Amino acid sequence: MLDYEGDTHVYIQIADILRERLSSLAAGSPAPSEAEIQQEFGVARTTARRAVHLLREEGVLYTVQGEGAFVGPPTGGPRQKRKTPLYQQIATRISDQIKAGKISPRRPIPGESALVKEHGVARETVRRAMALLREQGWIYTVAQRGSYVSPKESWPED
DSSP: OOOOSSSOOOOHHHHHHHHHHHTTSSOOOOOOOHHHHHHTOOOOOOHHHHHHHHHHTTSSSSEETTTTESSEEEEEEOOOOOOOOOHHHHHHHHHHHHHHHSSSSSSSSOHHHHHHHTTTTTTTHHHHHHHHHHTSSSSSTTTEEEEEOOOOOGGGOO
């Protein structure tokens, strides 16, 4: 349990907990993301980021832009493939709902705030998912109104 009233910063306490957990994993294994740390410990993104930064400085883990954090030093071993990025998972779920007819053409999809809350991710993750859906032709965005399902003829071919 985290001691919010104690003399040790919360991010240091989180780093200590993560260091213990990561010690049993092989080099190159995926480490928890900042969003996962934030959700598990109920802390701000900045606190999670500081814990990861501390572990990275100690050489306990390393990060790869766009892929996440991994156990050990960067040369510590082959990196295990992380699961599909969260923004792609969200985009796939929404496109599956569209294909299944749960969201009809020219009807709004849930807004950014609703998707952030539903998936427990950062707003930027939702924005990347929306950008991917727009790029693929599943949705379009109307300024000041939101994003809507594209007409069926605009959908990508499977």
